[in-house]
Amino acid sequence: MSTIFSYFHPLNKLKREREAYLAKYKLPDNLKALLLAPLPELDDDIFSLDYLxxxxxxxxxxxxxxSLLSVGYLPLIKQQLILSQAEETFIFCAEHINAETAVINHIVPEMLEQGLPLKVVMDELLAKFVGKVILVHGSIVEKSFLNYYIEQEYGLPPLPLLWVDTLQIEKSLHMYKNNSETADFRLGSIRERHNLPEYSAHGALVDSLATGELYLALLKLLFEGTDSSVRHMHFDYTRPI
Amino acid sequence: MSQTLIPNIRDFLASIDPFDKLPKELQRKIACCINITYLAKGEQVHFGGEHELRYLYVIRTGSMEQRKHNGMLRAKLGAEDLFGFTFLDESQTELQEGYSATAIENTLLYLIPHSDLLSLLEEYPDFAEHFASNVQVRLHSALDVVWSDSEKGVFVKKVSEVASNKIVVVDSSTPIREVAREIMDVCSPTAVIKENGEIIGLVTDRDMTKRVIVAGLDINRPVKEIMTPHPLTVAPSDLVLKASSMMMQNNVRSLPVVDGSNVVGVITTTHLVRNNKIQAVFLIEKIKYANTISDLTALTSERQAIFEALVEGQVSADITGHVMTMIMDSYNRRLLQMAEDHFGEPPCDYAWIVAGSHARNEVHMLSDQDNAIILSDDATTEDRAYFRELAEWVCNALDACAFPLCTGKFMAMNPKWCMPLKVWKASYSKWVSNPEYDSLLNVTVFLETRWLHGKESFNTELQKHLFDSIQKSHVFLSSLVRDSVSVNPPLGIFNSLVLEKSGENSKTLNIKRYAINLLVDLARIYGLSSGSETAETMARYNHAYEHKLLSEDMLKNVQGAFQFLTQIRLSQQLMALKEGRVPDNNIDPNSFGSFERKHLKDAFRIIADLQEYTKLKFTRE
Incomplete structure (x- = not known):
């Protein structure tokens, strides 16, 4: 019985999709390495996984x-966010971004003029993904820009990758409370509900740190003192269409 | 780490002790090596074993508690608190393993890897002591930061810091002419005369003019014939304030600085004038020449100004205590002189002694009077009436000068404390041999006395009697210990509350009752058991250390804690005075920053440890 359930578990489905993807497409080495890295097993402890x-x-x-303006990330290893391995990169942008964007993102054109080419930044990020679960808050933007890059740069459909989205987790907590319509799901507001500190400055890296801390808190809330095996986790996925 | 992340993490670090003492660059580097983790309520920190990384922990949000392995609460820690210092010292790891740390709320925790911090501190060695594993080093560096030496006025410096080492020392048989030449050569205003290695007299350049040239004396005569015998001297460790006060009182312009029988230098009025205006000395002079009580009461605001200048000028608490004591002494002496003028010559010998904090040279703005009179044994009933009147006059006058009457009535105006020497001795004998709980509490104030006026030998004799009685008593010291350990220091300041050992909280910290007095009481036990002549708390601990009752480490811990606590008390008094409030000993924990909270916890722990140690030491047999 459990084998059948395991077979249909989305994580095992992702595994099969990876095998198919690897068989179907001729991939450059960096993408091959990414898809060949083992995925977590259903019996693994969710607390033992590594994330980016x-x-x-x-x-x-x-x-x-x-345009993609900047990328920030840091690893979460053995339940610790490692600041010494945190990175934030601006992406070189020839066109002018409009003033409104600059205000919202605190990114001014001068930062982008000194940024790195998109390919350098994205391929570096793909290399960092190897062996890790991708952790984001509200995965739509990251997924769509990543998929678009894979398509433009490599002419490939979306990569079969394993994600976890703190926004989805938080929303699922509120489903039970029937207030998912009214609740405030901005990252800062969610963090406040979990008694996490307010970060005044904003940017890709601060937000990735804020997401990482929120995820640690959510994990404890969901799994501390209960069965914390990976099979109970609601992951998020990108799949080739 | 990128530019945008740094401000968030670094700003947090920069707001808490001891990171706020570090240069920005180092704060940034430390911020860059932080790992962040999250503990659910009830979760324990896993202190790494030998092979794992060890960390200094900073609580970002949430709260934690530390417990010893026997379950006893060691500390509660809130946001901005640090723990895990002992990881920084390999030799201290056993201590570290002596407790566990558990989250009592969900807690976001910053971990600074031990190895990273150590290598950063190697780059910045000047800041290493802020992270010392040793509580005492940490407390000491805390004192340095808050009260820097550079801002101290000259009068609170030690004599050794300002004295000149140019001094002529000659044998008593040296011809006058030779001494004069040496004085010229060395440019010293004074020559110290020695005989058989002992200092027996002093000659100044003025004496040469007055006693030799004007008197037409043979310059080949031995210098002994023109010297001033029994010269006044000061020790290198004396305060400049004391030296200058002595010079003014005795109308001399220089004092040899003497360490035992070694002449090490000379201090002259020039040294003082060159350096600073000596407010406190001027006040003492004014007190000396005051003619009426209202002259004296008019000086109260000046006294408060000096107190504020001392505390604000970041002068250490024991020196502030000394200066305030000297000023109180001057008031008291002057009032006694006035009283003797007013009531007529005293009919018999007597000694006016001070007790309690006044005797310990630990006077501050809240100090009330503790004093007493020792009468000659042949004092008659009429004599005693005279002294009762005199005492009442002096005590009330002190009260008018803002040295409040003692609420416990430990004053010479109380007939109980105005007794002939033999009665005093009998009382001490009784207290020491029957130290019942209540009567002991009543007299601890008289376990330290200091002579102020009149016949000094009365007090000396009484003290000797006290020490002798204690030596003979088997029960006295252990009763004193039982009494003093019956009150425990709090565990720390947690959120806005003072956390008591019982787990209860209170809204204010009575720093006198729950901290300073405990150390004063313990010092008394050590001072009395080792026969220390001085009653000063710091000196009593030193004396105990010299007599091997305390280890060097304990000594430094305890003295550091005492200094820190008294500084806090004085700063709180200053704050109250500035806000126009009447200072008291109850402190609102909200007035403490992260710096004070952390070091208070250290200080409380030191007191608790010393209480434990003392209990074992004195009550075992």
């Missing part, structure tokens, strides 16, 4: 017309 907490700052929601 990531945040993108963009000029809008549409990767075709909007």
């Amino acid at each position: 907490s990531v945040d993108f700052e963009t000029s809008g929601f549409e990767p075709k017309t909007d």
Whole structure:
């Protein structure tokens, strides 16, 4: 019985999708390494997984017309966020971003003029993904910009990757309380509810740290003192269409 | 780490002790090596074993408690509190393992890897002591930061810091002419005359003019014939204030600085004038020449100004205590002189003694009077009436000068404390041999006395009697110990409350009752058991250390804690005075920053440890 359930578990489905993806496409080495790295097993302890907490700052929601401005990330290893391995990179942008974006993101054109090319930044990020679960708050932006990059740069459909989204987890907590419509789901507000400190400055890296801390708190809330095996975790996925 | 993350983490670090003492660059580097973790309520910190990384922990949000392995609460820690210092010293790891740390709320915890911090501190060695594993080193560095030496006025310096080492020392048989030449050569105003290695007299350049040239004396005569015998001297460790006060009182312009029988230098009025205006000395002079009580009461605000200058000028608490004591002494002496003028010559010998904090040279703005009279044994009933009147006059006058009457009535105006020497001795014998709980509490104030006026030998004799009685008594010291350990220091300041050992909280910290007095009481036990002549708390601990009753480590811990606590008390008094409030000993924990909270916890722990140690030491047999 449990084998059957395990077979249909989304995580095992992702495994099969990876095998298929690897068989179907001729991949460059970096993508091959990413998809060959083992995924967690259903019986693993959720607390033992390694994550990369990531945040993108963009000029809008549409990767075709909007730009990726900066990428921030840091690893979460053995339940510790490692600040010494935190990175934040601005992406070189020839076109001018509009003033409104600059205000929202605290990114001014001068930062972007000194930024790195998109390919350098994204391939570095893909390398950091190897062996890790991707941790984000509200995965839509990160997923769509990543998928768009994979398509533009490598001519490939979305990579079968394992994600975890603190926004979804938080929302699922509120489902039980029937207030998911009215609750405030901004990162800062959620953190406040979990008694996490307020971060005054904003940016891709601060937000990825804020997400990482929130995830640690949520994990304890969900799994402390209960069965914390990976099979009970609601992950998020990108899948080739 | 990127630019945007640094401000958030670094700003937090920069707001808490001891990181706030570090240069920005080092704060940034430390921020960069932090790991962040989250503990659910009830979760324990896993202190790494040998092979794992060890950390200094900073609580970002939430709260934790430390317990010893026997379950006893060691500390409660809130946001901005640190723990895990002992990891920084390999030799201290056993101590560290002596407690566990558990989250009592969900807690976001910053972990600074031991190895990173150590290598950063190697780059910045000047800041290493802020992270010392040793409580005492940490307390000491705390004192240094708050009260820097540079801002101290000259009068609170030690004589050794300002004295000149140019002094002529000659044998008593040296011809006058030779001494004069040496004085010229060395540019010293004074020559010290020795005979058989002992200092027996002094000659100044003025004496040469007055006693030799004007008197037409043969310059080949031995210098002994023109010297001033029994010269006044000061020790290198005396305060400049004391030296200058002595010079003014005795109308001399220089004092040899003497360490035992070694002449090490000379201090002259020039040294003082060159350095500073000596407010306190001027006040003492004014007190000396005051003619009426209202002259004296008019000086109260000046006294308060000096107190404020001392505390604000970041002068150490024991020196502030000394200066305030000297001023109180001057008031008291002057009032006694006035009283003797007013009531006529005393009919018999007597000694006016002071007790309690006044005797310990630990006077502050809240000090009330503790004093007593020892009468000659042949004092008659009429004599005693005279002294009762005199005492009442003096005590009330002191009260008018803002040295409040003692609420416990430990004053010479109370007939109980104005007794002939033999009655005093009998009382001491009784207290020491029957130290019942209540009567002991009543007399601890008289377990330290200091002579102030009149016949000094009365007090000396009485003290000797006290020491002798204690030596003979088997029960006295252990009763004193039982009494003093019956009150425990709090565990720390947690949120806005004072956390008591019982787990109860109170809204204010009575720093006198729950901290300073405990150390004073313990010092008394050590001072009395080792026969220390001085009653000063710091000196009593020193004396105990010299007599091997305390280890060097304990000595430094205890003295550091005492200094820190008395500084806090004085600063709180200053704050109250400045806000126009009447200072008291109850402190609102909200007035403490993270710096004070952390070090108070250290100080409380030191007191608790010393209480334990003392209990074992004195009550075992």
